[in-house]
Amino acid sequence: MTKRPTSFTLGGRTYSPAASLLLATPFILVMILAFLLPLFTLLHESLSVPKFNLDNYARVFDQEVYLRVMLRTLRISALVTIAALLLGYPLAWLIARSRGLLLGLLLIAVLLPLWTSVLVRTYAWLVLLQRNGVVNQILTALGLVDAPVQFLYTEGAVVLAMSHVLLPFMVLPLYAALRGIPDDYMRAAQVLGAGGFAAFRHVVLPLTLPGVASGCLMVFLLALGFFVTPALVGGPQQMMLATLVQQQVTELLDWPFSGAIIGVLLAFVLCLVLIFNRLIRLDRFVGQV
Template sequence: MQTSAKPGRRVDSASADSYGPLYSFLLLLPFLVLLLAAFVYPVGKLLLTSVFSPGLTFEHYEHVASGLYARVFIRTFVIALTVAGITCLLGYPVAWLLTRVKGKIAFFVTACILIPMWTSVLVRSYAWIVLLQRNGIVNDLLLGAGLIDEPLKLIYNQGAVIMAMVHVLLPYMILPVYGALKAIPVDLSKASANLGASSVRTFSTVTLPLSMPGVYAGSLIVFVLALGFYVTPALVGGPSTLVIATLIGQQVTQTFNWPFAATLSTLLLLATVAVTVAFRRFMSFSGRL
């Protein structure tokens, strides 16, 4: 004897909650085609080009191990690590402030963070050239104040590259840290204060540890983006601060050495993947603690 379903109760069925393999594949097909055409095929061809030119060879990888190109790799990693550290030091206080203010002040701080992200990187890089060049605004102000006797060389060096990259990538640090800070319950800080902890102790024992996932995520995003930065180092740094992305561009557009450019791109890709995997393992290890 069959029993009828009660009114108002949802009747579960397999067709209502899931799709069969064929329908699932059809739904994923556009994404898979895009993934194959825009990522798998270019990366696969890149890997093949680096070792087949035209026969199987690893001479380009041996060439990278020479002193000049090894120094370029080291310089790129040092710049990326420095940029990640500076953005963390500058971005954390801004993110913390954004969680404490309200109204017009919060709107103003948010606008200061988001508006630079909507501006082209090329425009922001040229703005730093206007500021730091020999006859730029900074040198004019220093000369007018009598602090220097002749213009300083503030551009086309590693310091200018780091400064400009910090300016471009700072929002990518602020937003993850802000998300982590915003997720911390306010009651935890109040409970710490009620137990007699000072504001400094509350921050060091409660707020900072709970916000570290946002710090780690922001640091990873900034570090990976800085590894592949091209426009800013090319414009602000010049030949004296050659980085991997700029070197790859030179090999493609000037020397037309596609196999060597593919080798450099492959090594940069492997380094990025290695950093990401190490970060995930570190986060998993920290989570188990």
């Protein structure tokens, strides 16, 4: 049975499907003109230059240098996702259990980086991690190292800086999931004899898995296309796909091949989203938050 379109309620007012579509028209036009049209044009060039073929896509997988960049991008994105989860879950737990002034301060600490340019935050890491930066000065003053350590232009620096930039996108879904769990659940588990960790593992963690999955998916997908932070903090050995696309477009003027790289990345992202949605039903979780 075909599901009829339902009305949309906002601020106590109910809008018909036609009115809802009219309200969304500016956003739809912007998405078509600024995103979909350029994307499809680039994908069309990757397939039809000089005639319809898959040579550009075969080139992505045939040459070892491009495969290394793809695998490096996947590895760094996975490490960033794991680091953001390990850092973000305790922070989200603390925010969900806080009240009053402390809650406001913690939320500001999470949201404030989103209002700051990614370029500014990346340059802050450059200041911290350079050879004469704050971190090396502290290590030298404490006598832990005899000479400055090379932190910049390493994969570790890229993972660290990207984890900091993308941390809010992990914390916010986790916070939404944790806030939806009544405090009575933990107390009931403890009354029944479960310890603190057992109650968390059997009660809280399963209920927050949709938030974990949505946060991991969001961070991983954003990390796949990150450009500024890897380009500034990393070196040539840490090149990622976004930097490779920029190099192909601005230096080599190879638009068809850059379109093929984007096409491969787009296909991977779509498959990943479909798998996640089928396994954990992200749409159902979003509707409940």
